[in-house]
Amino acid sequence: MALSRVVGRLLGVRPHLVDPGGGGAPRVPRHAAAVVVVGGGIAGISAAVVLAERGVRVTVLEAAPTLGGRLGAWxxxxxxxxxxxxxxxxxxxxxxYNWRAILxxxxxxxxxxxxxPGYPILSARWPTEEFGDLPAAPPLNLLTLLARSPSLRLRDLRGMDREAALPLLTYHPARTYATLDDTTAEALLDSLRLPDRARAMLFEVFSHSFFNHEAEMSAAEMVAQFHFYLLGNGEGLAFDAPDEDYATAIWAPLARHVERHGGRVVTGAVATGLRRRADGWRVVTADGTGYDARHVVLAVDPPALAALVEGSPGLAEHAPRLVARMPAFGRPxxxxxxxxxxxxxxxxxxxxxxxxxxxxxxxxxxxxxxxxxxxxxxxxxxxxxxxxxxxxxxxxxxxxxxxxxxxxxxxxxxxxxxxxxxxxxxxxxxxxAQAPAFAPGSHTERPGVRTDADGLYLAGDGIATAFPTALMERSAATGIIAANHILRAEGGAAEPVRSVRPRGLLAKRR
Ligand SMILES: Cc1cc2nc3c(=O)[nH]c(=O)nc-3n(C[C@H](O)[C@H](O)[C@H](O)COP(=O)(O)OP(=O)(O)OC[C@H]3O[C@@H](n4cnc5c(N)ncnc54)[C@H](O)[C@@H]3O)c2cc1C
The missing domain is CATH 3.30.519 (Guanine Nucleotide Dissociation Inhibitor; domain 2)
Incomplete structure (x- = not known):
């Protein structure tokens, strides 16, 4: 094992179980309730895979002619x-870890x-900065970056406000949001007093990758992402990609997997609203078809979720908190x-x-x-x-x-x-414009997987989690968590959920 991973492991940088799973039968009883999943992107299909494998009668309704949503191909x-x-x-x-477990x-x-191979950052003004060949695990990855980066010299580090940089190393799932969620990522970066080049080459590219402007993004969210991608995992900043188009490599085989386990995948089915029934929910699609289920997972992008909630007038009575959160959450x-x-x-x-x-x-x-x-x-x-x-x-x-x-x-x-x-x-x-906004001050009102209505769950890359995660991985993780709630209610064994080191390297436990 490379030295950086050994050092990282000694510091607890490894996959952590946030839900050990298990606790029920490998297959739910035959009379177990049906589930409808709205949305056939990563979040919805992750939920459907886990449910179908346990014998749950699950139907996925996807509006587009093809699966995949923002990871789709056609x-x-x-x-x-x-x-x-x-x-x-x-x-x-x-x-x-969770998305890969599904794959x-x-x-x-x-x-x-x-x-x-490689992960260069290009600039018209400064020489290329290479991220791809850093040691895999912290703290050696960060120390190597600081030691060798032409964008950040020793004298720059002396001029930096080191106190202001501390939050980057002390990520904590509660404290980081309590102290920094009202601040913008831009203000946090300003406070570091980094030289312009270091800011441009090391930080701005990173914060842009989350589909939010620094001036409109929560500083707490940026710290969480910094932890998730650089300082909390032992896998490195290097990444992989499919060698075939995503329809062939991912979506056709995943749909077959769900169907082989008895699930149903319906494309071209636009959900327009849902209604409470005595024993669950009815999801109605644009062609007037009704799909009845005890549990529903809404795994759509934020504007689509807001539209779906708006198209379900009766929901205010059963899920008032969810309805109240939609105007802000639905703005991408x-x-x-x-x-x-x-x-x-x-x-x-x-x-x-x-x-x-x-x-x-x-x-x-x-x-x-x-x-x-x-x-x-x-x-x-x-x-x-x-x-x-x-x-x-x-x-x-x-x-x-x-x-x-x-x-x-x-x-x-x-x-x-x-x-x-x-x-x-x-x-x-x-x-x-479908990506979730992570606006300053939005954390406390961000909806989680469980809603205030019985049997109604959310999944997607904008849904809150109690552990660090992001983008595709957040979609898969929330999809699995939604499935786990349903499995526990129906007597099925839950799926393990993993994440990176839960806190920053310098974060105090209490
Ligand atoms: C250009 C681009 C590059 C990206 N690069 C990366 C990257 O490098 N790494 C990374 O981790 N992430 C990346 N992402 C982000 C990643 O694509 C998303 O985080 C992830 O795919 C979101 O999945 P999801 O299932 O939560 O939502 P979506 O993919 O949005 O899926 C929601 C699904 O719901 C369907 N739907 C909506 N409304 C309805 C309705 N009323 N009825 C039925 N179905 C409905 C939609 O058609 C869609 O298929 C990138 C995104 C984009 C756009």
Missing amino acids: PEALADGVQQVEHGFHAFFRQY RRIDPGLGFLRPV GPPYAVARYWLDGDVRPDRAVFSGVSRQPTLDSVTLYHRLERESRRWAERGGGSVVELHAYACEPGVPAAELAERMRLELATLWPESAGLRVRELRARVA
């Missing part, structure tokens, strides 16, 4: 054939996930943009498969799909081109997708000049 007709196109490239970090159902060795973070370009030539061979970008007005990351995924690789080999995906994680509202795509392409050319001469053969661009 076929797009290009001039020279059909290609699966993702909603956007995703980094599968190694401390995503192991379809591939026990997770062979479809391949390490993505800023729009994000994804542009996939099929180009007539390639960028330099030494360009990384995935790069973060610092301080460009729009562009936040670049992914070279033709060096990552099978279908794109084949397309590029046929015509000698490249497939390049550009992301903006928190962009200006009201700008059309095509314009954002063009802005990102021009910004890429300032970083990688060779890309300027490549001609665009195809472009698929989209802009959407």
Whole structure:
């Protein structure tokens, strides 16, 4: 085991069980109640996998024609054939213990996930900063970063407000929110008095990745993410990605898994409201069909959850707290943009498969799909081109997708000049606002998995948890927690839930 992991383990940096699971029968009794899961993204399918495996009669209602939500993929007709196109490239970090546990159902060795080499941060102003080859575990990863980063010299560290930096090392699931949730991430970063370069290269790229502007994001949430990704896990900042499109690698096999265990997956089913019944709930879809169940899991994105609650007028009587929280929770973070370009030539061979970008007005990351995924690789080999995906994680509202795509392409050319001469053969661009906002002061009102209505649960990447988690992993974890509540009510064995070290390295226990 690498030295950093040994040191990390001695300090308790390892997977921690937040729910040991078990406690019931491997399969629920035959008369156990039915469950409806609304939403077929990571959260909904994670819940459905666990429930179906225990013999629960579960039906997933997904509005779109394909599963996956923000991790989805669908076929797009290009001039020279059909290609699966993702909603956007995703980094599968190694401390995503719960999401990986779900994915192991379809591939026990997770062979479809391949390490993505390197994790460079590009800047037009400063030399590239490399995050990919840091030691895996804290504190050696942080010490190495501080020792070798050209963005942060010893004299900069002396000029920093070290007292202000302490919260980054003392994450605590209650105290961090109690002391910092009303502050913005921007104010916290200001208080560190970091040199501009260190702030841009080490911190801003990180905070942008959460689909929130620093000025509108809770400082407590940023500290929690810093802990989850850098200082609380022994797996490192390196990550993996599927070598095939997400429909083939993830969604088709997961749907088959649910169905093989007796679950049902219905796509193109838009839930419009739910009504209380004597023995549970009725979920109504746009075509007027009613789905009855004792338990319902709402695993949709925040604006969709607010719309669903609004479409369920009777809910105010049964879940007044949930209803009261919706106006704030349903307002998503800023729009994000994804542009996939099929180009007539390639960028330099030494360009990384995935790069973060610092301080460009729009562009936040670049992914070279033709060096990552099978279908794109084949397309590029046929015509000698490249497939390049550009992301903006928190962009200006009201700008059309095509314009954002063009802005990102021009910004890429300032970083990688060779890309300027490549001609665009195809472009698929989209802009959407579905990511949860983590606004200052929002923590106490953030809904959790359990609602105040019996048999009604929430799951998704905006739902509160008592342990550090984020993004895809938060979706999977909350989906499993929702399933566990139902399994415990119906006599089935619950699923283990894991997380990273529960507190920061310097956090006091009490
Ligand atoms: C461009 C981009 C890049 C990202 N990169 C990363 C990354 O690198 N790493 C990472 O961890 N995360 C990343 N994320 C975040 C990640 O995609 C999300 O955290 C995760 O997919 C959310 O899953 P979910 O199931 O909670 O929600 P969603 O994926 O939003 O799923 C909700 C589902 O509910 C369905 N639905 C909505 N309303 C209804 C209704 N009324 N009836 C029926 N169905 C409905 C939707 O169609 C959708 O399928 C990225 C996101 C984007 C957009």
